[in-house]
Amino acid sequence: MKLHYLFLALSACCLTISCGNSSKNQQTEVTTQQVNPLEEAFKEIKILKDSCDKSILNKNWSVLDDQVRDFVQTEIIKNKIIQDKSNRYFDKLAALATDKLNHPIEVKYENNTYKYVILTIDGITPVSTAELIYIPESNQFSINFTENGRNVQSDGKVHYNTEGWEIQYPKDEFNEDIKSEPFLFYSLMGNSEVEALKLCITIVPKVNGMSFYTNEFYSSGYDIKQILVKDNNSGKVYSLNYDKLINNDAGIWFRDIGVVMYGTNFNDFVNLISSLSDYTISICNENNENVVIKNPENLCNIRDAVEKYLINNEY
Numbered sequence: 001m002k003l004h005y006l007f008l009a010l011s012a013c014c015l016t017i018s019c020g021n022s023s024k025n026q027q028t029e030v031t032t033q034q035v036n037p038l039e040e041a042f043k044e045i046k047i048l049k050d051s052c053d054k055s056i057l058n059k060n061w062s063v064l065d066d067q068v069r070d071f072v073q074t075e076i077i078k079n080k081i082i083q084d085k086s087n088r089y090f091d092k093l094a095a096l097a098t099d100k101l102n103h104p105i106e107v108k109y110e111n112n113t114y115k116y117v118i119l120t121i122d123g124i125t126p127v128s129t130a131e132l133i134y135i136p137e138s139n140q141f142s143i144n145f146t147e148n149g150r151n152v153q154s155d156g157k158v159h160y161n162t163e164g165w166e167i168q169y170p171k172d173e174f175n176e177d178i179k180s181e182p183f184l185f186y187s188l189m190g191n192s193e194v195e196a197l198k199l200c201i202t203i204v205p206k207v208n209g210m211s212f213y214t215n216e217f218y219s220s221g222y223d224i225k226q227i228l229v230k231d232n233n234s235g236k237v238y239s240l241n242y243d244k245l246i247n248n249d250a251g252i253w254f255r256d257i258g259v260v261m262y263g264t265n266f267n268d269f270v271n272l273i274s275s276l277s278d279y280t281i282s283i284c285n286e287n288n289e290n291v292v293i294k295n296p297e298n299l300c301n302i303r304d305a306v307e308k309y310l311i312n313n314e315y
Helices: 002-033 037-054 061-073 075-084 087-097 264-277 299-311
Strands: 105-110 113-118 129-135 139-145 166-168 182-188 195-204 209-214 224-231 237-239 243-251 254-261 279-285 290-294
Touching: 002 254, 037 061, 037 075, 037 105, 061 105, 075 087, 075 139, 087 113, 087 129, 087 139, 113 237, 113 279, 113 299, 182 299, 195 290, 195 299, 209 264, 224 254, 243 290, 254 264, 254 279, 254 299
Parallel strands: none
Antiparallel strands: 105 113, 113 129, 129 139, 166 182, 182 195, 195 209, 209 254, 224 237, 224 279, 243 254, 279 290
């Protein structure tokens, strides 16, 4: 009889242990099958966007479109962006997503990768875009975000490349800087034995203009005839417009020969130089002499320098 009770006790113990292990196994299995919240969010927005595209001619389209645009502001996406970047970064991204007029949205799933893409309509400038990328397999989340064509940093600020440009100030009668009248200065030295300025540019915001000159013609007194810019990729040649000539004595060896550009001509120059990746400038005088400069170092940073220092006043 005692053996019988002992057998029952052991059986109950084994059953308890077996049930416990079974419960743990089931719990592990359920946990394994749970979908990552980020993956779930991207799955849902893909389904919603597909529904929106199918309903484009129906009454519900506007409501669905609003929901697609609100994706960035859903709790899990918002928290992830702020955690990885910053509040300011999130605010800029959310504002871009809700701009219905200029920024259509695409949601893609290709090569096991989700992409939520905020586009800019063709022909709209400045160009601002964003791409939220999620790879479920590696649980990797990343963002590519540009504002006005420049990368937005984690702190929400735009990075400006101003290398080669510097802020300078005119001097007053006491030889002190006039801080209220900053101007941008760029210079490129030539390679000749007698050092000459191959190219010098001064941008003065007070008059919305710039001076563009060289003294590599040395003491030659001939005015500028034309300034040409060649796009070495397409072969297209641009002739720069200007408003007046520069022809100043710059010492015993040199004369500053160049032009002044205001307003539209100045803006056209900034836009052209900023848009080219491989180009050559030819400065020709009335004696058919010329100074040729291929890809002048850091001149392409002109737009960043103008925007950072002269428009945003970030000194």
